Amino acid sequence: MDEATVREKVRQYIARELIRDESYQIDDEEGIITGGLMDSFSLAELAVYCEEEFDIYIPDPDLTVEKMNTLNQIIARIMRDIES
């Protein structure tokens, strides 16, 4: 799966399921967690989504606000596993 497809899938998923507003346009560098757009439970949900959708396992130490706060960070982390 190429990066553009992954980005679009994740963008839509986050807006619909985690921000709960499908029309919301997430900017690539926007702080999704520090900006209060989604709550702290969302990181665990994102981990389950990545396992089910892309068959990748993001270990707990990577599931932090620091490492997963923006769409760019999330996509980079997912692509690292998809490409390896």
Added chain:
Amino acid sequence: MLKLSNRDSFQTLLSAVTLTSDDDQKPALIYIESGVDDVVVTRADFKQAIQNYASGLQQMGVSERDLVILAHTQNLESIYAFWGALLIGAIPSMFPTLTEKLDRDIYMNSMSELVNISDVRAILTTDDFAQELSARVNCPVYGSQTLLESVSDAYQPYIANADEVAFLQHSSGTTGLQKGVALSHRAVLNQVASYSDALQLNGSDVVVSWLPLYHDMGLIAGFLMPLIQGVPLVLMSPFDWVKSPAMLLRAISDHQGTLCWLPNFAYNHMARRIRKRDVDGISLASMRAFINCSEPVHASSHQLFHDKYSHLGLSGEQLTVSYAMAENTFAVSQTPIGTTPIIDIINRLELEQSLKAVPVSEDHEYALVKVSCGKTIPNTHIKVVDADGKTLADRQVGELLVTSDCMLTEYHKRDDLNPFDADGWYKTGDRGYLVDGEIFVIGRSKDLIINAGKNVYPQDLESVINGVDGVHPGRAVVFGVYDEKEGTELIAVVAEVDTEDEVERKSIFQNIKQAIVTQTTVTIHFVHLVGEKWLIKTSSGKIARAANRDKWLNETGR
């Protein structure tokens, strides 16, 4: 072990089995952290550590009856400091720590206010935060390192009186609304004796908990009760559990856990947000009871959790319920261990219109499923009253009133608040009904929202939102909406704005979410921006919360 039958053999919290037993190599607690080896603390280690803290506190000038706030990350240090304070007769109180999202200024201001209102003698916190906080509050602030450097060989023990206040449990909410529930040694021991009997607590039990220690459920059930009873406590930080919920199930499996208290949303969180491979090899067969408490219980959350993990040895009989509150130390009731809680299916329409819980069949048009919270534990009594204080019959809905031998002494430094009515009953503010002694809770008398176990006052959030640029001041309303998927109330805001411009609206949307996350401890889930005159007001000009909630539900089709 403390039971009702030997209640007299325990005088104060310092009669705790963990401190007095000869078998001092048994684990007192096991602390689990993500990515680090488990730390096993024996009773001997525990006693030594809390004596060191007692000595350190005394060296720093903390004396008997001084209020000490522990605004610490949840860790062994905060635990030792709490018990160290008890040893010297100081009054400890656990407090939430500053999180990465919360605004530092706002946190420090609320601490400063607390220090002034409650006459705090000292604050203990993390080393890196102590200096910064110290400049902002009117009392000494110590980091753990400073405290441990003050340790000398001995401390001067304090002989407590059973009726003295042992510690405070601060309710959540803003500082203005925050109440320090003062509990005596006697009240806490009465609660532990009665509740242990209801739970059939025994020497093979192991309590597993992720709950925060500043919350009554975490403080009593997930901290003090196991240590008083000498039952091993397996504890982890709520921050670790939130992002990796499998940790709790792994801990139960690894340490043969038998008892675990959880608010309703936690069942949904663990059913929905644990990856398949994270439960490989886990067994939940050792559990005697998961105890659902602290927010309204939903049968669907139990079902979801059961369906997901029955293959790990989870059975319906393990899913029990308790009704509890800090003012009663903790538990008011408990469903019987080893039995599925009673389900009552009632007519929602009759409930709303005539305040009666009328049974109907499962497939009835207005069927509403209620889960029993069980009967009262020994020495605690409950009644349901109407607005005039008249006691109501079974199945009539009113306010729940509680009396017991484990009630709070007072709200600390709040002479303006009397927790009891003229006959000594505590008015809980919860609405519900009784059926043959089984307690069914319907909701709150006030507008309080319970989001993921946290009490949230809509007025606090509205005042933050009214300060956001672009929102008409005084034209925002906040309310809770129960979410089946999350198993808890989510928080919604409807705010009137002038602009129709999409870019400006997006910016207001972001600013509302940002303001709430930095100025409070919650996240707003739904933001609905509307034009002028959308909000419904009462004849006296106040915003009608329930009517606006209904309007929003209709408009958004939820």
